[in-house]
Amino acid sequence: MNSVNKTATSAPSLPEGIPDASVSMIGRQAILNERREVYGYELFDRSTAIDAHTAASDAAMLFNALSYAGTEALVGRKLVFINCTHESLAGGHLELIHPDKVVLEISTLGENVTPNEIAACIPIFESLRQRGFRLAFDQNLLRRAYVNWLPMASYIKLDMLTFPIDNAQALVKFARTHTIAQIIAEKVETQAQFEHMHALGVKLFQGFWFARPDVVQAKMVRPSQATIMQLLNLVRSQSSTAEIEELLKKDPTLSFNLLRFINSSGFGLSCEITSFRHAVMILGLKKLFRWAALLMTTSRAGGSAPAVGQTAVVRGRLMELLATEMLPPEESDNAFVVGVFSLLDVILGIPMEKALESIALPQSVAEALLHRTGPYAPFLELVLACETGDEVTFARNSDALHLSNHQVNWAHLQALAWADNLSSDNG
Template sequence: MLAEVRALSTTMPSDEFFLARQPILGRDQHLVAYELLFRAAGEHDDARLTDGAAATAAVISHASQLGLEQVVGNKLAFVNVDEDVLMADYVRFLPPNKVILEILETVKPTEPLLARVAELKRLGFKFALDDVVHHSEEVDKLLDLVDVVKVDLQGVTPDVLGHLAISLRKSGKKLLAEKVETQQEFRLCMELGFDFFQGYYFARPVILSGRKITPSEMVILYLLELINSDADDAMIETAVKRDPLISLNLLRLVNGRAAGPDSRIESVAEALTQLGRKQLRRWLQILMFAAPGSKVELNSPLLQLATTRGKLLELMSLQVRPGDVIGAERAFTAGIMSLADALFSMPMADILDNVELAADVRAALLARTGDLGAMLNLVERLEKADTGRQFTGALRKLDLTSKQVREIELAAFNWVRELVHDAA
């Protein structure tokens, strides 16, 4: 079995692949899983999606290096599998309680394959059927054995989608809409009874004409501006106290970290001292993503994506410019602010009119220029597994390797996972 893993993983050297992690949401718009995609790197100018066998072999053979817990936290991982993987013994190295094996559309439902899927189900594995665009005889043969059916929205027209959803729902299986790119597509799939959604529709800005920044949002932006301009402690404390909800959230935050009831902090001044300016800035940036007056919901996909971008850019910046802590802070700001237009439903330029940011951060957010812009562009491509020639060229300009990028990703995923855990 180990020899089998080694043989397959030679197609993807341990330091020469990229990891893409794409969120899967439930009907409540909370994260339930991630699909993991692996792309070859190294000498290939056009990094390509490896075949299913090599991709899954990489997951297994580098399990100690990647660690599914570190990559997906307490969520499930959807992992692509083809016939070679399904029939191989090494697939059993994957933890059945953490993965859903996604049967690629190229797999033919032969008798031996159906028997193998049934065997793996008895061992506790769950399955999804990938890229379904019509209800065929081959789909029917696999339907009884799978738990989730993934429908490719880019492969069907809206009128066909309705008939397909009705047909598949009769099977009692969970339906997952993939490649959902707009809010309109999401709403249609909700109406059709889909259970899960994969795509970046939640991160696409829907600009609302005449939308104004609310008073609470203005307070947060004003506080960020005070910190960025190095205002004195008294000014920051006064600004926090003007908004009771921000004061309450601040006290919740610091007391959540406190050792016990004897160390409870009751004053805003004490809370600000304990937190420090660096952490205050980050907390305010995260607080932007909470509805006014509510607790920060770290299971929000938009917030998780924004905080992950922030940490990715911070760590990339430190890799590109070691020791430049101030530059790394600006990089974090560029990452987390990059989704402000989706958050506020306003053009980015209008949002930036309300907050003072460093010139390189502003250039990255508005035009993806400069080193921060290049890093942000890299991260956006990585999210979509778009790691072709332009991606690898940008990596070379920043003098980053695939191994460094993957290590940065894992560190960022772990940081966000701990952030979610601490806030629970």
């Protein structure tokens, strides 16, 4: 028996001057080749119950793994296998990583799935493959219903606990005949299982016989939510690289997160980035916004990812969309700030007046946030009515702004979709 990485790994110490960190629990199990050398690592989110994985938790786990200061200790330069829900495959977080570094593990859809549901997945898989991602599937891929998925597979995982060992040869032969996928024998628990699959020509293995999963306590350093939202606003208003660099210089936590993320193995750069300006130029505004939004919405409090950050982003985008048709561009940007900052007191756990003391905001923005007065107040009241279903307030403010129900509802749907995908059209 060959033991690989059986002990838990603790996070390295943080640089001097960096404030407190939250901890993300990341499970890791090695995938080995026939010589029992590490080929890659499958990562698991140990901070979320197995049956509670969502697109948001998938994004958080991958983001935390790549942003972790000890990424090299976590996976080195090996491949990373990440379990994905089908909903998360369209997430903007996947655009932040280098596809050569990550294999997306995708489950089949269960027993009662319809042919239309199976067919609907194919364009998503094709798009991911065109971007360079490799896809891994479980052995149910070999069932007749999934014949059209077979060309998409780069890996097929055969679960040794789900079939008699005598059936292995037929499964391996079928997979080799109908796909170009590499086969991984997983949940290998005995030497006999390993030797049998090795004799069939299988070259990749995973299971307790080699190594039990270990748990890495990844310390995630979090900037203040206020600083992240300042960065979001700078990016949304397409500020200059110099302005963004100035904010990064003022907040060592924010700049620390950005540099360690862009230099992680998942980002795929061949040289180390040490300049804030270079980091901003490499990422570009679109990816920088996604990164900042992920940093905000995956911050953890009390062990669970708060919905408040996501709600703030939705409010900001909805206010911006509603204001765009009625106000000049600069005022539309201010409307975005009002929406995003409208939960600042909840996020920071202090009164709004106190929260705004450290942030230089236009008077009209502050009036809307503190007193619900000024030109942005009707937009904010309308957005809050959308959330709560307050029909009276909705009608009063939509009439005052000369907006139809259709216009508001359509903008709300757009804002929700935009925030869910953590994407930005920069316009």
